[in-house]
Amino acid sequence: MKRQEIILPQTTSFAPFEPTLEEIKDAQKRIARHAVRTPLLESDELNRHTKARVFVKAENLQRAGSFKLRGALNRALQLSADERQQGVVAWSSGNHGLAISYVARTLGIRATVLMPQEAPKTKIDGVRANGAVVRLYDKSREVREELGAQIAAETGAVIVPPYDDPFVITGQATLGAEIAEQVSDVRTELDVAFFPCSGGGLAAGASCGIHAINPGAAIYSVEPEQYDGMATSLAAGERRTASSNVGSICDALLVPTPGELTYPICKKHLTGGLCVSDAEVIAAIQFAYRELKLIVEPGGAVALAAILAGRANVVGKTVAIALSGGNVDAEKYASYILQT
């Protein structure tokens, strides 16, 4: 088992874009009416298991069931009146689609969401229930960014990207700031935080949010081992694509390459990138079922999986992890909690 020692973040490299504390605070105010300040929970059993004090940010309790609401809200609330008339278009494995369709319904905007055919049924159904038009595509022969650009060109809709967008990244940064504030509310200071990672929007945003308040915290991304684009890139010092992508139960974390905007931020703010196996993710889902009484989807459970599996040495540390989403088909969830 790879067990990484926690070291302090290096802040020598340069990111072409990153949200400032003021921008993050503005975003917090902007989204406050529509986003939930999700609870920061603790579990005796988790503390005992990890020999650390672990704060669990229950972002699966966010509206639309994941952190994606923050970025989608922060983007949509800055559309002009004309842009609102034109509607929005997004591509998403599911959670960003749920978020943007929720926001679009709330603000009275038309939305089109491109989703892979094999996205979880609960995510596709949820996007439709929010009143958005769903366009399913075939990953093997269609490129979602091209389809999205085409719809935008035809309809005038504004593209709301899932991660590579300054407004979206700044929205996700509010999650980091909120964690740092809530940890500070209980009069302690964060040593290290772990965030699920795919395109890198959460890892980039949340690390800026934490470092704006608590510059000394070490921050790690966590990916499925089959989709380790961020870990590989951080190790190489430049954007790389995951070496293999043979499939993972983490349907929300299947982007093989970090984003153009998110990667430089992660390079500057992250101490490193960790990976977990599907079996470790299932163990984390079961732990959350049994000990936390929370529904967590596979992609939302990778940070918990990393500390449960001892992928980093957190002994004696004050730790935060994000449970980033809870949208999972009941059939799949039942099979995960029953797996031995």
Added chain:
Amino acid sequence: MKRQEIILPQTTSFAPFEPTLEEIKDAQKRIARHAVRTPLLESDELNRHTKARVFVKAENLQRAGSFKLRGALNRALQLSADERQQGVVAWSSGNHGLAISYVARTLGIRATVLMPQEAPKTKIDGVRANGAVVRLYDKSREVREELGAQIAAETGAVIVPPYDDPFVITGQATLGAEIAEQVSDVRTELDVAFFPCSGGGLAAGASCGIHAINPGAAIYSVEPEQYDGMATSLAAGERRTASSNVGSICDALLVPTPGELTYPICKKHLTGGLCVSDAEVIAAIQFAYRELKLIVEPGGAVALAAILAGRANVVGKTVAIALSGGNVDAEKYASYILQT
């Protein structure tokens, strides 16, 4: 479908014991170090479905997985040094046993817990994992109160009853006070609250806790329709035993008769008693899975079931419900979320 209009509580009857605001506040301070101030959550979908503003007290996130921790803590923390030496004995369908064994471990006290043979495996295993001695009994031929009294006589252990005890009721009252405070924190006032009910410890305690802060709120108990002892008693104006008890999936709510201490408090503080079917409970568990991302056990879901099924007219009201526990075997839970 029985749909009850909300009417204001009648406060003319007399309860021989009930906790005062001062006693409840003392209990809050006493248990604060060990009990979680569980979050009060909202769900757009629940508000939409009920046409009300519903606050969900997520007491399934309490330590030991249910509200029972509050009463057990409040009792155990008032044991003398001599009594602590003697240990405690409790009988429980499961959650009170989990709570008292958790508290006993935390305080370094020996505990014996009497549990029915058919209690959920996760509850029996959990009590054992907390280091308590479990004595399984056969409901059809053994009386748990008698077994408990016998163990107490033989060992000198102090009995910690599941509900008919002033300290325990006062501990559960902290849940009501906390709800009233949290609702007041968001600058609104409670119209009506719904609590799961078996022996009546939660309904009695929490109604005192709410009325100590918000005397105008209407409060209802909710029982499985097969175990409607409280509803029957409230309707008759005196303690009655449930007319039938043919079994219910709500393993935590199988007491057929309200307690001697709890009933007079409920008679004074409750507007009425509601009942729900097993099918309505399963629908509530599925709703909590899908919309709230929370694991709720059958007995913990009855208040949610009551408002989802329209058992009371809450349209336009500010409502609180307690999700009182989340300890459920994975096999059972999987079958509930998959049921169509």
